[in-house]
Amino acid sequence: MRDIILLIFTALCLSAALRHPFVGLLTWAWFTLMTPHQAAYGVFGIPLNVIIAGVTIASYIVSREFTKFRFDPITTLIIIFAGWLTVAQYFSLAPESSAVYHDRFIKTLLFIVLCAQMTTDKLRFNALVWTAVVSIGFLAAKGAAFTVLTLGQYRVQGLTNTILEDNNHFGIAVATILPLIFYLRDEAARPIVRHGLLALFAMAVIAIIGTQSRGAFISLVVFGGFFWLRSKHKFTIAAGLALLMVPTIAFMPSKWTERMATIGEATQDASFMGRVDAWVINYKLAKENPLTGAGLRNSYEKEIAAAVDPERAERAKAAHSIYFEVLGGSGFVGLAIYLALLATAYFSAWGISLKRKDPKLAPWKWRFAYYAQISMVVFGIGGASTSMEMWDGYLVIIALIAALTRLVYPAQKKTGHALAKIRARSWQPPDTLKSSNSL
Known part of the structure; x- marks a missing residue:
């Protein structure tokens, strides 16, 4: 019975992980730290942790969350x-x-x-x-x-x-x-x-x-x-x-x-x-x-x-x-x-x-x-x-x-390029400034 419960719960977690990679990470952490599959004899030997890791990494890449990777x-x-x-x-x-x-x-x-x-x-x-x-x-x-x-x-x-x-x-x-x-x-x-x-x-x-x-x-x-x-x-x-x-x-x-x-x-x-x-x-x-x-x-x-x-x-x-x-x-x-x-x-x-x-x-x-x-x-x-x-x-x-x-200590956003654009938009040639003042 515990095997069926474990498999159903794992399947639900993996389904959620396809949309939310962090759910897969939590499931991975649970299997790594507690190893519940070791106590479920019917699924003993099935590489559930490998499957969970694979789904989590794939979801992490597909979701493009990896683009936020920061050293x-x-x-x-x-x-x-x-x-x-x-x-x-x-x-x-x-x-x-x-x-x-x-x-x-x-x-x-x-x-x-x-x-x-x-x-x-x-x-x-x-x-x-x-x-x-x-x-x-x-x-x-x-x-x-x-x-x-x-x-x-x-x-x-x-x-x-x-x-x-x-x-x-x-x-x-x-x-x-x-x-x-x-x-x-x-x-x-x-x-x-x-x-x-x-x-x-x-x-x-x-x-x-x-x-x-x-x-x-x-x-x-x-x-x-x-x-x-x-x-x-x-x-x-x-x-x-x-x-x-x-x-x-x-x-x-x-x-x-x-x-x-x-x-x-x-x-x-x-x-x-x-x-x-x-x-x-x-x-x-x-x-x-x-x-x-x-x-x-x-x-x-x-x-x-x-x-x-x-x-x-x-x-x-x-x-x-x-x-x-x-x-x-x-x-x-x-x-x-x-x-x-x-x-x-x-x-x-x-x-x-x-x-x-x-x-x-x-x-x-x-x-x-x-x-x-x-x-x-x-x-x-x-x-x-x-x-x-x-x-x-x-x-x-x-x-x-x-x-x-x-x-x-969040990373400082690079604003130099954005500031340059703002300055470029606000800058006008001298002649234009004169004409605008005359108006």
């Missing part, structure tokens, strides 16, 4: 980064192995560029934020219910066969959207919506704790700390987080507390040291191939990893870091571009948030910029221990920041 620093860096990933793939040490990840990343970046370019007003902007929050928030609500019903005895996981299947990935993804929940709550006019978002925030925190992920718990602490530092209502924030987190942590079984206690003993933890081994291998691969690296995720290949460090290759698995993943896959140049992208997004949001006292700036713009900063910090720290560089969620936030910069 900005963030969009430019995304395109440069995609180009460098292609160069790295060309020089990959194992092209067949890295090609899968290269194609996936390029498609993701294409989607993000379209998000940045097609989000042209407040309605579209908030619609995309809602899509991201509802997509991840729905999974978080399920995770919270699972934690409560099982008394925290089992880990909360994401949907199978998705990038968020891993409990660490899922917990950090939920922590990343926490600030966006507050943004939507600030924007909501109806009390029922505000209360609903507050309940979603509480369930998201429970889900993060329920993942039993140390990295996700650190991300949650970073969110609370950064939010507290940046807020004027420090006592209210501290009291609210304490009332939510303390009972939840007390509810969790003793094994959760024991696992979190090992955060301070990272050097004695085999899991953490395995991450360190992977980081060293990716660094050595980049050192051997400083410009283009070894190719995306080629450090997973035992033969390639063993070539630079045979001993660590036996223990290391995934890179477990967005930074070392990019470093090993695309070299120091690729990492520099990637870090420039993250830094540009953060400081762009920071600059807009500082304009909050400007009466010409709509409040929703600086509010989103303020919360987007927190999301970037949470993901930047959480991503240091996970392989989530290809996750669409944080990239959508970057795309929204890019769209926001264009809304805050």
Whole structure:
């Protein structure tokens, strides 16, 4: 039954997308972030996301909306980064192995560029934020219910066969959207919506704790700390987080507390040291191939990893870091571009948030910029221990920041040619002026 409902709803969305390309983009975002087709077993394996992407791009071109394409620093860096990933793939040490990840990343970046370019007003902007929050928030609500019903005895996981299947990935993804929940709550006019978002925030925190992920718990602490530092209502924030987190942590079984206690003993933890081994291998691969690296995720290949460090290759698995993943896959140049992208997004949001006292700036713009900063910090720290560089969620936030910069700093229209025409019409020869005066 769910398969039929999904197919009918998707068909309706695609029909609307033929006339309104942004509807297709929202559908694409929903499928990318929430992957509903993974839970509908009858349509499992059908490339619905590819069909949605194709229809959206075709509608975007036919509608001539692409003529409004405008380069900005963030969009430019995304395109440069995609180009460098292609160069790295060309020089990959194992092209067949890295090609899968290269194609996936390029498609993701294409989607993000379209998000940045097609989000042209407040309605579209908030619609995309809602899509991201509802997509991840729905999974978080399920995770919270699972934690409560099982008394925290089992880990909360994401949907199978998705990038968020891993409990660490899922917990950090939920922590990343926490600030966006507050943004939507600030924007909501109806009390029922505000209360609903507050309940979603509480369930998201429970889900993060329920993942039993140390990295996700650190991300949650970073969110609370950064939010507290940046807020004027420090006592209210501290009291609210304490009332939510303390009972939840007390509810969790003793094994959760024991696992979190090992955060301070990272050097004695085999899991953490395995991450360190992977980081060293990716660094050595980049050192051997400083410009283009070894190719995306080629450090997973035992033969390639063993070539630079045979001993660590036996223990290391995934890179477990967005930074070392990019470093090993695309070299120091690729990492520099990637870090420039993250830094540009953060400081762009920071600059807009500082304009909050400007009466010409709509409040929703600086509010989103303020919360987007927190999301970037949470993901930047959480991503240091996970392989989530290809996750669409944080990239959508970057795309929204890019769209926001264009809304805050609109392009100046070229009026020189129009002014020249006006001056030409108003100018008359001296003789004509004399005759007109005599009249």
